Amino acid sequence: MLSFGAMTDVILHNIEAEQALLGALILDNSVIDNIPDTLRPYHFAAEINSLIYDSICKINDIGSVADPITITAYLGSNEVFQKANGKKYLIDLLDSVIGLSNVGDYAKIIYDLYLRRQIVEISDGAITKARSFDDPNEVAPSIVESIEKDLYELVSESSWNGRPLSFGAALTESIDAAKVAYERDSRIVGVTSGFKLIDKWLGGLHNSDLLVIAGRPSMGKTALATNIAFNAAKAKLNNMSEGAGVIFFSLEMSAEQLATRILAAESGITSDSIRRGEIPKNSFDKLVTISQELEKLELYIDDTPSISVNQIRSRARKLKRKKDIGLIVIDYLQLVDVGGWRNIENRVQEISEITRALKGIAKELNVPVLALSQLSRAVEQREDKKPQLSDLRESGSIEQDADVVMFVFREEYYKARKEPAEGSLEHDKWQMEMEKIYNRAELIIAKQRHGPIGTIRLFFDGRLTRFGNLMDN
Numbered sequence: 001m002l003s004f005g006a007m008t009d010v011i012l013h014n015i016e017a018e019q020a021l022l023g024a025l026i027l028d029n030s031v032i033d034n035i036p037d038t039l040r041p042y043h044f045a046a047e048i049n050s051l052i053y054d055s056i057c058k059i060n061d062i063g064s065v066a067d068p069i070t071i072t073a074y075l076g077s078n079e080v081f082q083k084a085n086g087k088k089y090l091i092d093l094l095d096s097v098i099g100l101s102n103v104g105d106y107a108k109i110i111y112d113l114y115l116r117r118q119i120v121e122i123s124d125g126a127i128t129k130a131r132s133f134d135d136p137n138e139v140a141p142s143i144v145e146s147i148e149k150d151l152y153e154l155v156s157e158s159s160w161n162g163r164p165l166s167f168g169a170a171l172t173e174s175i176d177a178a179k180v181a182y183e184r185d186s187r188i189v190g191v192t193s194g195f196k197l198i199d200k201w202l203g204g205l206h207n208s209d210l211l212v213i214a215g216r217p218s219m220g221k222t223a224l225a226t227n228i229a230f231n232a233a234k235a236k237l238n239n240m241s242e243g244a245g246v247i248f249f250s251l252e253m254s255a256e257q258l259a260t261r262i263l264a265a266e267s268g269i270t271s272d273s274i275r276r277g278e279i280p281k282n283s284f285d286k287l288v289t290i291s292q293e294l295e296k297l298e299l300y301i302d303d304t305p306s307i308s309v310n311q312i313r314s315r316a317r318k319l320k321r322k323k324d325i326g327l328i329v330i331d332y333l334q335l336v337d338v339g340g341w342r343n344i345e346n347r348v349q350e351i352s353e354i355t356r357a358l359k360g361i362a363k364e365l366n367v368p369v370l371a372l373s374q375l376s377r378a379v380e381q382r383e384d385k386k387p388q389l390s391d392l393r394e395s396g397s398i399e400q401d402a403d404v405v406m407f408v409f410r411e412e413y414y415k416a417r418k419e420p421a422e423g424s425l426e427h428d429k430w431q432m433e434m435e436k437i438y439n440r441a442e443l444i445i446a447k448q449r450h451g452p453i454g455t456i457r458l459f460f461d462g463r464l465t466r467f468g469n470l471m472d473n
Contacts, residue, residue: 012117013045014109016096021106022049023097025056026090029066031100032056035107043114048084051075052093068094122150148314191327191368192242194231196469197456201445202404204242205232205327205368209449210359210401212333214373214392215408216380220441221372222253222331223261223465224408228370229329230262233299236326244326244367245298247319249312251335255301259294265466266290298323308337309357313364320365328361332372333398352397359401373398375407385414389446405447410460412437441467 024031041054055074059066068090075081126147190204205211205228215221226248235243250258257271264271267290269283279287300323302315312330319325330336338350355371362369375391387407392398399405415434420426441460445453459468 012113012120014113015046015049017106017109018044018046018049019093019096020098021103021110022052022056023093023095024100024103024106025053026067026071027094027097028100029056029060031103032060034104036104039107039111043111045110045113045117047080048086048089051078051080052090122147125150148318190242191232191244192235192240193228194235195228195456195458195467197458198443201451201454201456202448203451205370206403206450207326207366207368208363209368209403210355210362211368211370211404211406212373212392212398212402213370213406213408214375214387214398216375216385216387218413219408219410220460220465220467221408223460224443224467225329225331225370225372226258226261226465227265227467229299229327230265230297232327233297237297245300245319245323246327246329247300247302247316247325248329248331249307250301250303250331251305251307252331253303255303258301258303261465262294263287263291265464266294268464270463271465298325300325306335306337309354309361312336313357313361316361316365316367320367326367328365328367328369330358330369330371332374333358334374348397352401355397355401371402385409385411386442386444387446399447402447403449404445407442407444407446409442409444410437410440411442412440440470 021035041050041057044050044053052071052075055071056066059070059074064070068087071090072087075086078086126143129143129146190202190206190209192204193199193202213221213225229246229248232244233246236245237243248258260271260274263269264274267274267283267287269279269287273279274287300319304311312328316325316328333351333354336354338353358369358371373392375387379385379387379391386409389399389405392405412434415430415437418430420430439460439462441458443456443458445456447453457470459470460466461468
């Protein structure tokens with residue numbers, strides 16, 4: 001066996017596999033095509049082997065042949081290479097070649113042992129941190145979060161066969177997705193919103209998508225997001241394939257307030273009545289029964305104020321791993337803390353970092369992220385109050401990063417504030433117009449990366465803050 005230096009734990013290293021792989025590559029550079037590009041130089045246990053693998057890759061990248069002469073020229077002045085008697089080591093590597101067809105197997109061995117070493121390193125670090133009391137600011141929850149982050153990053157890295165996909169493989173994925181949608185009665189491939197037309201227009205909430213629902217205050221953004229979260233969780237409870245467990249990050253309302261809203265919507269008793277305890281005797285048993293059913297939902301609410309993007313990512317990762325959640329809801333985007341980004345100069349940059357990070361979370365966890373957003377006051381200055389993409393606060397990054405942007409608009413809200421004097425002709429006309437728009441809402445799809453834009457009409461019960469399908473749709 002070749003000499004490469006002292007190793008501390010031979011169980012977690014297979015130097016023969018590393019040397020056999022390198023020897024095969026030097027003998028025939030073309031076999032590098034049989035090694036997934038997920039194998040990196042730092043996956044090798046011996047530093048000299050890591051250096052040689054890195055040099056082979058880089059020499060190949062510029063179109064040259066990697067052999068003992070070119071590798072020596074590339075690494076000649078490197079201290080590790082000189083200390084290992086590099087020229088002789090390269091020749092000895094050629095003598096260690098068993099066959100060229102086995103390089104893929106050697107690569108898997110090297111990669112698996114690297115992951116095992118990382119697990120040991122993270123475990124040792126966790127033990128050291130847990131036993132250390134030198135830093136009074138490092139509390140136990142922060143240690144747990146740090147360990148969880150390290151483990152999740154390792155899990156994320158541990159995909160052996162990565163992208164890119166051939167076009168044929170991509171087509172197969174596309175056909176598979178279409179087959180899933182075709183076989184569902186609902187004809188949706190993503191997570192259901194629970195609203196017939198929304199699912200029809202969007203095809204459900206798609207994995208890895210960032211969806212934004214925006215609107216002015218009192219339009220019903222939170223109500224709609226809460227309804228969607230509830231509908232998705234209820235569908236999963238009913239074993240529907242388009243259902244999903246949900247984590248709802250509520251930065252504005254408490255968990256108790258959100259739960260009360262859902263309870264009100266399902267029971268038909270207003271939130272205010274539930275809070276005040278003004279519940280008819282014949283309705284209390286119904287309320288208890290409904291609450292017992294709602295307890296079974298896989299709907300998790302995190303009402304931490306000013307939560308950071310990193311905390312959202314960490315907590316979503318944990319629930320994804322433990323409960324396999326399929327939808328993340330954030331209410332609302334402008335209240336998310338930028339966390340460690342202290343060098344950001346203005347609010348536009350902050351929102352840009354947040355939306356980019358949320359899109360990253362959607363892709364990393366492969367779930368839809370539904371984020372709510374405020375609109376600027378510019379809407380109020382126009383005669384036509386229907387929102388536009390330019391009305392998004394700090395709009396550039398939101399519009400750019402989001403796969404879908406939707407606006408909630410209720411004309412009734414504005415019209416009700418322009419009531420003329422009773423008994424006048426104007427009041428009669430106003431009343432007729434109010435009857436047409438009473439309990440009506442519009443969801444304007446202003447951007448959709450995967451499909452058409454347009455307007456969806458919905459029913460809205462302001463008393464129960466509940467959206468629903470319109471019977472005349």
